[in-house]
Amino acid sequence: MVSPMPHSAHDPVSGTPSWVDVATRDLEASKEFYAELFGWEFETEHHPAIGDYTFAMLDGQPVAGLHALPNRLSDYPTWNLYLRMRRIETARARVRRLGGKVHYGPLEIEGHGSLLMLDDPSGARVGLWQPTRPWRFVTRRPGTFGWADLNTHLAHRADSFFATLFAFTPRQVGDGKRFDYTTWWLQGKPYLGRLAMGRDYPPEVPPHWMIYFNVSPRVGTDVTADRALMLDGAIEVDPFDSPYGRTAVLRDPGGATFSVIDPSRRAIVRYYDERFDD
Missing domain, CATH: 3.10.180.10 (2,3-Dihydroxybiphenyl 1,2-Dioxygenase, domain 1)
Incomplete structure (x- = not known):
């Protein structure tokens, strides 16, 4: 997400x-x-x-x-x-x-x-x-950082910690039960997200930050995922549509996981209940 x-x-x-x-x-x-x-x-x-x-x-x-x-x-x-x-x-x-x-x-x-x-x-x-000096970190272009989500089993602890440390204001996405995702805002702008790992995540999956990199609309998420595979990486989650762009979860040859997203491919997606059914 x-x-x-x-x-x-x-x-x-x-x-x-x-x-x-x-x-x-x-x-x-x-x-x-x-x-x-x-x-x-x-x-x-x-x-x-x-x-x-x-x-x-x-x-x-x-x-x-x-x-x-x-x-x-x-x-x-x-x-x-x-x-x-x-x-x-x-x-x-x-x-x-x-x-x-x-x-x-x-x-x-x-x-x-x-x-x-x-x-x-x-x-x-x-x-x-x-x-200690002007710091350059180029973002929001193809091949650069686009977003980060905290994935955790202890969502409320994380919300409280970061809200106090940085004065984030959380905004709930979903009903907070079947789907619990919040964005963290500062001064009227969203900067980070937090996903509560539900029953579709095994308990042994550790809490972690998922880093998203933008890809060019001319190339797209699907081609980028296929290219990662040819470069001895792996596709952890096949490309899928989201309200924020077409996304895939990849793993580099060393084992580090990250996501790629094409923000131009935003889709109307309903977070349906079947994913959370027993």
Whole structure:
């Protein structure tokens, strides 16, 4: 499920999406995959705090990041979301007070900003980011970030945590029982979504953020999904119509899951009850 695209990815308001990156066990294979799928090019920097970090570029503008996972069994390939945070030096105590778990930070990334990684009370990991200089994150174009949904079994905990941390206003989509999805708004604009994982999600599916990338209407979601398959990726959910565009859930060769969407292909879809019937 995806909601309307954010109005601006450059909005300095706390809580707005500020960056995405993928953690992968095979950096070169991931770069080849996304270069062919989205047309990305890459620039790598070395930072004392985090080691090598690769910026994905589209037409010379930064759109995402890639970094290698350490060789630990507890780490797994994933796409990560980072939210803008003002006064990040106070975030650690606030996150803990609200029931979240801080993994590390604030960690200064020299020349860029400060980072804090946490798990919200529903168990999903997310980053907080406070840049120290003008921060470029190009969005809302083919091959760039379009939206993010928090998928969780503990929806009300997540709603409460993020509403308090960022002053989000939730707006319910569906009846909240058979279909429970909310969009999170700031200053009259929708920025993120939250999906309560119902009975069609096995209990062992962990809470996670689903990152959506826009695709060109000239190419389309179906062709993009087929291309991912030819590039040794996988189609997790076949292309389907939604009120927000034609969408597919894909997996890259390293195992990180993400979605693609063609916003030009919006359809009138009723969230019917059969999906939730016993």
